[in-house]
Amino acid sequence: MQLTVWTYEGPPHVGAMRVATGMKGLHYVLHAPQGDTYADLLFTMIERRDHRPPVTYTTFQARDLGKDTAELFQKAARDAYARYTPEAMIVGASCTAELIQDDPAGLAETMGLPCPVIALDLPSYSRKENWGASETFYQIVRQLADKERRPAPREGRRPRANLLGPTALGFRHRDDVVEITRLLAALGIDVHVVAPMGSRPSDIVTMGEADFNVLLYPEIGLEAARWLEKAFGQKCTKTVPIGMAATRRFVTEVAEIAGVAVPEDLDAGRMSWWSRSIDSTYLTGKRVFIFGDATHAVASARIARDELGFEVVGIGCYNREFAREIRDMAKELGLEPLITDDYLEVEEAIAAATPELVLGTQMERHIAKRLRLPCAVISAPVHVQDFPARYSPQMGFEGAQVIFDTWVHPLVMGLEEHLLTMFREDFEFSDAAGPSHLGHGGGHGAVAAAPEPEADVAVLEAEAEGWLPDAERELNKIPFFVRGKARRNTERFAAEHGIKAITVETLYEAKAHYAR
Amino acid sequence: MSVAALPRPESRPVLRERGQREVFCGLTGIVWLHRKIQDAFFLVVGSRTCAHLLQSAAGVMVFAEPRFATAIIEERDLAGLADANEELDKVVNRLLLRRPEIRQLFLVGSCPSEVIKIDLKRAAERMNAIHAPRVRVLNYSGSGIETTFTQGEDACLAALVPEMPADDAEQLLIVGALPDVVEDQFLRLFAELGIANVKVLPARRSTHLPGVGNGTRFLLAQPFLGDTGQALEGRGAKHLPALFPFGAEGTTAWLEAAATAFGVDPMHFRSVVAPGRERAKRAIARQAEVLRGKSIFFMPDSQLEVPLARFLHDELGMELVEVGTPYLHKSHLAAELKALPVDVQLSEGQDVDLQLDRVRAARPDLTVCGLGLANPLEQEGLATKWAIELVFTPVHGFDQAGDLAELFARPLVRRDRLVL
Numbered sequence: 001m002q003l004t005v006w007t008y009e010g011p012p013h014v015g016a017m018r019v020a021t022g023m024k025g026l027h028y029v030l031h032a033p034q035g036d037t038y039a040d041l042l043f044t045m046i047e048r049r050d051h052r053p054p055v056t057y058t059t060f061q062a063r064d065l066g067k068d069t070a071e072l073f074q075k076a077a078r079d080a081y082a083r084y085t086p087e088a089m090i091v092g093a094s095c096t097a098e099l100i101q102d103d104p105a106g107l108a109e110t111m112g113l114p115c116p117v118i119a120l121d122l123p124s125y126s127r128k129e130n131w132g133a134s135e136t137f138y139q140i141v142r143q144l145a146d147k148e149r150r151p152a153p154r155e156g157r158r159p160r161a162n163l164l165g166p167t168a169l170g171f172r173h174r175d176d177v178v179e180i181t182r183l184l185a186a187l188g189i190d191v192h193v194v195a196p197m198g199s200r201p202s203d204i205v206t207m208g209e210a211d212f213n214v215l216l217y218p219e220i221g222l223e224a225a226r227w228l229e230k231a232f233g234q235k236c237t238k239t240v241p242i243g244m245a246a247t248r249r250f251v252t253e254v255a256e257i258a259g260v261a262v263p264e265d266l267d268a269g270r271m272s273w274w275s276r277s278i279d280s281t282y283l284t285g286k287r288v289f290i291f292g293d294a295t296h297a298v299a300s301a302r303i304a305r306d307e308l309g310f311e312v313v314g315i316g317c318y319n320r321e322f323a324r325e326i327r328d329m330a331k332e333l334g335l336e337p338l339i340t341d342d343y344l345e346v347e348e349a350i351a352a353a354t355p356e357l358v359l360g361t362q363m364e365r366h367i368a369k370r371l372r373l374p375c376a377v378i379s380a381p382v383h384v385q386d387f388p389a390r391y392s393p394q395m396g397f398e399g400a401q402v403i404f405d406t407w408v409h410p411l412v413m414g415l416e417e418h419l420l421t422m423f424r425e426d427f428e429f430s431d432a433a434g435p436s437h438l439g440h441g442g443g444h445g446a447v448a449a450a451p452e453p454e455a456d457v458a459v460l461e462a463e464a465e466g467w468l469p470d471a472e473r474e475l476n477k478i479p480f481f482v483r484g485k486a487r488r489n490t491e492r493f494a495a496e497h498g499i500k501a502i503t504v505e506t507l508y509e510a511k512a513h514y515a516r
Numbered sequence: 517m518s519v520a521a522l523p524r525p526e527s528r529p530v531l532r533e534r535g536q537r538e539v540f541c542g543l544t545g546i547v548w549l550h551r552k553i554q555d556a557f558f559l560v561v562g563s564r565t566c567a568h569l570l571q572s573a574a575g576v577m578v579f580a581e582p583r584f585a586t587a588i589i590e591e592r593d594l595a596g597l598a599d600a601n602e603e604l605d606k607v608v609n610r611l612l613l614r615r616p617e618i619r620q621l622f623l624v625g626s627c628p629s630e631v632i633k634i635d636l637k638r639a640a641e642r643m644n645a646i647h648a649p650r651v652r653v654l655n656y657s658g659s660g661i662e663t664t665f666t667q668g669e670d671a672c673l674a675a676l677v678p679e680m681p682a683d684d685a686e687q688l689l690i691v692g693a694l695p696d697v698v699e700d701q702f703l704r705l706f707a708e709l710g711i712a713n714v715k716v717l718p719a720r721r722s723t724h725l726p727g728v729g730n731g732t733r734f735l736l737a738q739p740f741l742g743d744t745g746q747a748l749e750g751r752g753a754k755h756l757p758a759l760f761p762f763g764a765e766g767t768t769a770w771l772e773a774a775a776t777a778f779g780v781d782p783m784h785f786r787s788v789v790a791p792g793r794e795r796a797k798r799a800i801a802r803q804a805e806v807l808r809g810k811s812i813f814f815m816p817d818s819q820l821e822v823p824l825a826r827f828l829h830d831e832l833g834m835e836l837v838e839v840g841t842p843y844l845h846k847s848h849l850a851a852e853l854k855a856l857p858v859d860v861q862l863s864e865g866q867d868v869d870l871q872l873d874r875v876r877a878a879r880p881d882l883t884v885c886g887l888g889l890a891n892p893l894e895q896e897g898l899a900t901k902w903a904i905e906l907v908f909t910p911v912h913g914f915d916q917a918g919d920l921a922e923l924f925a926r927p928l929v930r931r932d933r934l935v936l
Contacts, residue, residue, distance in 0.1 A: 001561075001587045002605040003610060010568040033627045033661025035541025038569045040888030046572075050895035052888065059537045062630070063659040076536070083869060094659070095563035096627035099594075124563055126589040 003409035006363055008318035008381055012040050012122035013094045019136040019220075020090060021053040021168035022197030026140075027086035028055045029077045031069075031097035031104050046384050047169050050506065056080040058097075064140045074111055081113050088144060088201035089113065090136065092120035116201070117145050130219045130293070130319050135165055137196050137344025137441045146199055147231055149208030160190045162210040162234075164225050165217030166197040168363075171296070171380040173197060175393035176216060180241065183396045184214070184265075187251065188260050196220075199385040208232040212257045216240065216395065218295055219319060242299035244271055244307050244400045269397035271404050275307055286411065287485065289314040289355035291338065291346055291364050292379025294322030295393075298329045300359050300378045303403060305333070314338065316346065316351040318361075343367075354484035357411060362386070372480070374410030378403075467502045474504045489514045522763060527855070528862065530844060535867025538886050539817060539842055540658030541834070542668025543626060544573045548908065549672055550583040552693040553718050555619040558584040559611065560658070561604060561634060562626030573904075585611065589628055593617065600634055601642075608643055608653075618651060620722035622672065625657035626773065652722065654679065664842040666740040666818045666907065669693055673717060676725065678904045679745035680717075683727025687713040688774055689753065691744060692737035695910040696720070700760075702737075702913060705771060706712045708788045711778045717744075721798040728753050734775050737912060739852070740819035742845045759851050761912045762828040762920060764796035768852070791912030800831055801917020806925040808833035810881040813874075816840040816866050817886055817903035823882075824920075832921055837880045840871065882924060 013030060020028040020387070021043050027344065030036070036436060037057050043049045058076040060069045086097040091104045101354045106118030118139050122132045151160065161184060166173035177198065181191050192210035193203045207228060213236040214227045233255045241250035255262045274280065287312045290300050294317040304310040316338025317326045330337035338349050347367045358368040358375040362383045368375030377386050378394075392406075393399040467475070471490075478486050486507070493510035494502050543566055546558045584695040587607045604623075612618060612674040621643070622703035623636045623751055636655035643653040656675040658668040673691065688711050690702060699716055706714045715726035717734075732753035734843070736745060739760050745772075758773035759766040768789055775785045814821040814832050821841040826833040832887050836930060856862075861869070875883055875898065883893055883900045890900040911920040 001589060001593055001600065001607050003590050003607045004564075004567045006571055006583060007563075007564060007567045007586075007588075011564040013565075014568065032658040033541070034537050034539060034664060035543070035569065035627070036565065037536070037538050037886075038536070038544075038572055041886070042572055044889070044891045045887050048891060050800055052892045057536050059535065060661065062659075065661065079535075095565045096631055097630060099631045123591070124565070125589060125594060128564065332718060377711045481599070484542050501895070 005270045007042075007360065008341050008343070008363060010039070010042075010362070011124050011130035012129060012135070013092060013120075013124065015129040015132025015220075016044070016090065016092060016120055016122060016136040017053055017225040018133050018167040018169050019140070020055060021049070022166065022170075022173075023054075023195075023199055023201070024203065025087040025200040026054060027080055027084050027089050028053075029080050029089060029091045029108070030055055030057050030094055031073050031076075031092070031093035031102060031151070032057045033096045034059050036094050036096075040053050043168055046382075047387050048384070049168070053168075054084065060097075064312055065100065069097075069100060070107055073102055073104055073107055077111060079110055081115065086115060086201075088116040088118065088140075089447070090118045090120055090140065092122055093124075095124035098124050099366075116144060116476070128319075131321060133220045134223050136219060137165075137167075138227060139202060140196070140201070142227055143225040144204040145207045145228070145231065146205045147208065149206055150232070151209050151211050151319055154211070154259075158176070158188050158190050159212070159260060160210045161254075161258070162192050162207055162213045162228075163194040164213050164215050164228075164236075165219075166194065167217075167220055167222030168197060168219075169385065170197070170217065171377075172392060172399075173217070174392045175391050176395040176399065178391070179396035179398050180214065180216065183247075183251070184242070184254065184459070186263065187258070189239055189254065189258050195224075208234075209236060212236065214254065219293055219322060221352070221398070225302040240299055241395045242296065242399060243403070244268070246299060246302065247396055247400060250504050253482065267397065269444075271307070271397065271400040274401070274404050275309070280308075280408075283411070284309045284410065286310045287353070287355045288314045288357045288359055289350050289353050289364075290378070291316045291318070291350075291358075291360040293317055293319050294325045294476040296379035298325050301333060304359070304407075305398075307400070308404070308407065308514060310357070313355050314349055314356065314405055316340065316349070318377070347371075353494050354488050356482065357407065360405065376407045376410055387512040460514055466491065466500070468504075471507050472500045473503050474507055524689065528858065531861060531863040533788065533865045533867040533870060536864045536867045536869065537664075537842070538815070539866070540573060540665040540887055541569070541627070542658035542663025542665065542671060543569060543624065543660075544665055545658060545668030545672060546570060546624065547573055549669060549693060551622065551717070552696075553720065553722055554585065555617060555621070555723070556622060557611065557615060557618045557719050558624055558678050559608065560584070560586040560623045560624045560626055561636060562586055562589065562624075563628045564588050566626045566628075583615075589632075594632060600632075603637055604634070605643070608647075610830045610890040612647060612651060621647075621651055621653045622675070623655040625655065625659055627661050630657060630659045630661060635703070652679065653912070661765045664816075664819075665740070666820075667843070668739045669738070670743050673741060674675070674747045676718060676745040677728070677744065677751060680725055680728040680751065680837065682729050684729035684731045684752075685713065685727070685873060686731040687715055687733075688778065689726060689728065689732050689734040689748070690716045690737055691734050691748065693718055694737050694912060698910050698912050698916060701915060705788065705792070706774065709771070709775055709778075709785060710919055711774060711780065722764070725770045728850070733774070735774055736848060738820075738822070739823055739845065739848055740843075742756075742843075742848060745848065753893060757848075757851060759826070759855065760823040763822050763831045763917045764793050764800060764914065765830060766823065766827055767912070767914050767917065768793055769795065789914075796914040796917035800921050803918065803921035803925045806928055809835065810928065811835040811837050811878070812843070812924070813837040813878060813880040813883045814839045815868075815871060815875075815885040815889065815903070816842040816863070817881065817884070818907050819843060819845070820906055821884070822849050822852045822856070824864075826852050828924060829857060829860075831853060831917075832924075833922075833925065837878045838863055838871075838874060840866065842866070884924075897930055901927055 043053050058072050067410045091108045108117045213234050215221050228234045239250040241247040288304050297317050312333050318341040327338045343363050358364050361379050366377045390404045490510040547775050574580040611633040622638050625636050640655040654675045656671040728751045730752040749770040756773040761767040761770040840863040844864045884903050910916045
C-alpha cells in the first residue's frame with residue numbers, strides 16, 4: 001500500500017478515456033461501479049469539452065455483485081451500440097471490475113456486436129494513466145490498421161506523415177498539433193492522420209498510407225509508433241520539437257526522412273533574439289527546478305540551460321517508464337535525478353534546492369506557492385487555467401516563444417532586480433511587494449506579513465546558534481529571490497570552514513567564495 | 517418512532533430507473549467533512565481511482581496538505597490479505613507520526629476494499645488498541661457500490677453515533693455538517709428562543725462529540741442522513757420531523773419544530789424569527805423576478821433535490837418538470853413531499869441516457885446536474901446549474917435564502933447579459 005496525498009497520474013482506464021475522448025466514432029464501454037463517472041468531469045470541466053466523453057459505465061452496485069454483473073455489462077454494451085452506433089468499440093474494466101473478474105473481453109466477443117470490438121487489459125493495481133493511454137492507442141492501431149495499405153507512389157505528390165500521440169486532456173496537445181502541422185506544411189509535407197486525438201477508427205485503418213510518422217508524445221505514442229514501423233516500415237521521428245534547438249533538429253530529421261530540402265527562409269520566430277537581447281541578461285544563472293513527465297522535463301532542461309542561460313538545480317519525472325531519459329539528462333547536468341510519484345518527496349527536493357523558479361505540473365505550482373517561489377507549468381497534470389482560450393503551443397518555433405514568455409513572466413525583471421537590492425527599505429518598492437508587474441496582492445505580495453517559508457524556519461531552528469542577529473539582519477537585506485541561495489551558501493561555507501557563529505563577515509566571505 | 521405520528525407519506529408514482537448513473541460515490545463527502553472536523557483525518561483504503569476522484573472532485577490542489585489521503589492498494593496487497601492488513605498498519609503509523617495533531621482517524625472503505633473484503637472495522641479495533649485514547653480510529657464505507665455522494669456523510673456520522681457518550685439530559689441536537697457560519701446563526705437563534713442545551717453533530721473538534729440519550733431530540737439539517745437518524749433513534753433520541761431549513765418557509769418550519777418540542781411560547785417564537793424571516797423574504801423576492809414561471813429539471817445528485825424543489829416552487833414560483841434524486845427517503849421527506857405539487861414527476865435512481873432524452877424533450881429553462889453533464893447540455897442550448905455548488909455553498913437558513921435563490925438565477929441572468 002502506498003500512502004498518497006495527491007497523484008500525478010490517474011488510473012490506466014483514465015488513459016484509455018483520454019484516447020477515446022480525443023477520437024470520434026469510437027465508444028468505450030467501461031465495467032465500473034457507481035462513482036467512476038467522476039472521470040467525465042476531467043474532460044467537461046478542466047478541458048471545457050462541450051460533449052460527454054464517449055464512455056458508457058456499467059454502474060454496478062453491491063447488490064449486483066452476488067448476481068449477474070456480466071449480464072449488466074452485456075446490456076450496457078448492447079445499449080451503447082444501439083444508441084451511438086460507433087465505428088468501433090473498446091471495452092475494459094476499471095479497478096473494481098478488475099477484481100470481480102467478469103472478463104469484458106470475452107463477454108464482448110460472444111456478443112457478436114456489428115463493429116470491431118477492441119478489448120483492453122489495463123491492470124489498475126500496477127499501471128497508471130500514461131501507460132493506459134499508450135496501451136489503448138497501441139491496441140487500437142494494431143487491431144484496426146489495415147496491413148495491406150501502403151503509401152501511393154511518391155512521384156507527383158508531397159510526402160505524408162501521421163502525427164502520433166495527442167489525446168484529450170493533454171498539456172497543449174490541441175495547439176501543438178496545429179503548430180507542427182503548419183511547420184510540416186512549410187517543409188512541403190502533408191499530414192495524413194493525427195491520432196488518437198482527431199481521428200476516427202476509419203482513419204486508423206488507413207495509417208499505413210503515410211510515408212512516415214511524427215511522434216509528438218512518446219509517453220502515449222511510442223508503442224504504436226514501434227508497431228507501425230514494424231508493420232509498415234514507416235520511419236518515425238525521435239526528436240520532440242520543444243525548444244528552438246530541438247525544433248531545428250526536428251526540422252533536419254523530418255527533412256531527411258521525407259527527402260525534402262529545408263527552405264532557406266523558414267521562419268524561426270523571435271525567441272532566440274529575445275533571449276540574446278540585453279534585457280534578458282538578468283536571466284543568466286537563474287536557478288530552476290524542473291519536474292514533470294520525462295519528455296517535457298528533458299526538453300525544459302535543455303531550453304533552460306541552452307536557450308535561456310538558467311542553471312538547472314534539480315530535475316525529475318513522475319513516470320518511471322521513461323526514467324532512463326531523465327537519468328541521462330541528469331547525468332549531463334551533473335545532478336541526481338528525482339524519479340518519484342510521491343508529491344511530498346518532490347516538495348522536499350524543491351525546498352532543499354532553493355531554486356529561483358520552479359518548472360513543473362499543477363502539483364509543483366502548488367508546492368511553489370507554499371514555498372513562495374515563482375512557477376511556470378511545463379507538463380501534465382494541469383488544471384483549468386492551463387487550457388487557455390488563446391493559441392499557445394509548446395512545440396515548434398511558436399511554442400519556443402510561448403515558453404519564453406511563460407517562464408520569464410513570473411520572474412523579477414531586469415533593472416528592478418538591482419533597484420530592489422539597492423533600496424530594500426523602500427516601503428512600497430521592496431521585495432515584500434514582489435515583482436511590480438505582477439500587481440499588488442498577487443505573487444509575493446502575500447509575503448509581506450507572512451512568516452519565512454517553512455524550509456527556512458526549519459533551517460533557522462536547526463542553526464539557531466549559527467546566525468548572529470547582525471548577520472541575520474544583513475541576510476534579510478538580500479532580495480527574496482536570492483536570499484535562500486545566500487543563506488545556503490553561507491551555511492555551507494561556514495560548515496566547510498569550521499565556523500560556528502555566522503557573522504556579517506562570514507556572509508560576505510561566502511559571497512566572495514561562491515561568486516559567479 | 518416519531519415519524520409514525522405523521523400523516524402517512526402520500527403515495528405518488530415514482531419513476532425508478534437503473535442504468536448508468538452520473539453521480540459521485542460517497543468518498544466525495546470527505547471533501548467537506550475533512551474541513552468541518554478540524555482534528556480528523558480521512559484515510560481512504562482504495563485504488564488510484566479513489567485518490568484521483570478525491571483530487572478531481574476537490575479541484576486539484578485546493579489545500580496545502582489536506583487532512584485526507586489514500587492508502588493505494590497495489591498488486592502485492594491483492595496477493596495476501598494478511599499482508600494488506602500489515603501494510604495498512606504501517607501506513608497508519610506513518611501517517612500519525614507525520615500528523616501528530618490528529619485526534620480522530622477515519623478509515624474509509626472503497627469499492628476495491630469492499631470487494632476484496634478488507635475488514636476495516638477490525639483494522640480500526642486493532643489500531644485503537646495501539647493509538648487510543650490519543651487517537652480514536654473509526655471506519656465507514658464511502659464506496660460507490662454502496663453509497664451515492666452525500667450518503668458518505670451519512671455513513672461517517674452514523675459511525676460517530678456509537679461513540680457519543682450516553683447522556684439522558686434534555687438537549688437539542690442539530691445533525692448534519694453545516695458551514696460554520698450557518699451553524700453559528702442557528703445556534704444564536706436557538707439561544708434567543710431560549711433552548712438552552714443545543715449541540716451539533718459533527719462537532720468541529722472530535723473531542724467535543726456531544727452526548728446522546730432519552731432526553732435528546734434531534735433536527736436533521738440535511739435530507740440525506742437516513743442511517744444517522746436511525747442510529748440516533750437507536751440510542752433513544754427522538755427525531756423532530758420538519759421541512760428542511762431552505763428558504764424563509766423551510767427555515768421557519770424547521771426552527772418551529774424545535775421550538776414546539778421545547779415548549780417555546782409561540783409569540784416569542786414569532787418575534788425571534790421575524791427579522792430573519794423578513795430578510796429572507798426580501799432577498800428571495802429579488803431573485804423571484806428572474807425565476808418565477810421558469811421550468812426546472814433536477815438530475816439526481818445530492819438528495820437535496822426534493823427540499824430544493826419545494827423551495828423553488830413555493831417561494832420562487834418555479835415550475836418543476838422532473839425532480840430526480842439518487843434515493844428518496846420517504847419518511848424524512850414526508851413533509852417535503854406533501855408540499856410538492858401533485859403533478860411533478862419524481863424519479864429515483866438513474867439511467868442517464870434515458871433521463872437526458874427527457875431533458876431534451878422537455879427543454880427546461882434550467883437543468884440541475886453534475887459537472888460531467890453541464891457543459892454538454894449548455895452546448896445544446898440548455899441552461900444548467902452545477903449541483904455540486906449546492907453542497908459546497910452556505911445555503912441553509914434565513915440569511916442564506918437569497919444566496920440559494922441567486923445560485924439558480926445566476927445562469928439565467930448570465931445568459932441574458934452576454935452578447936456573444
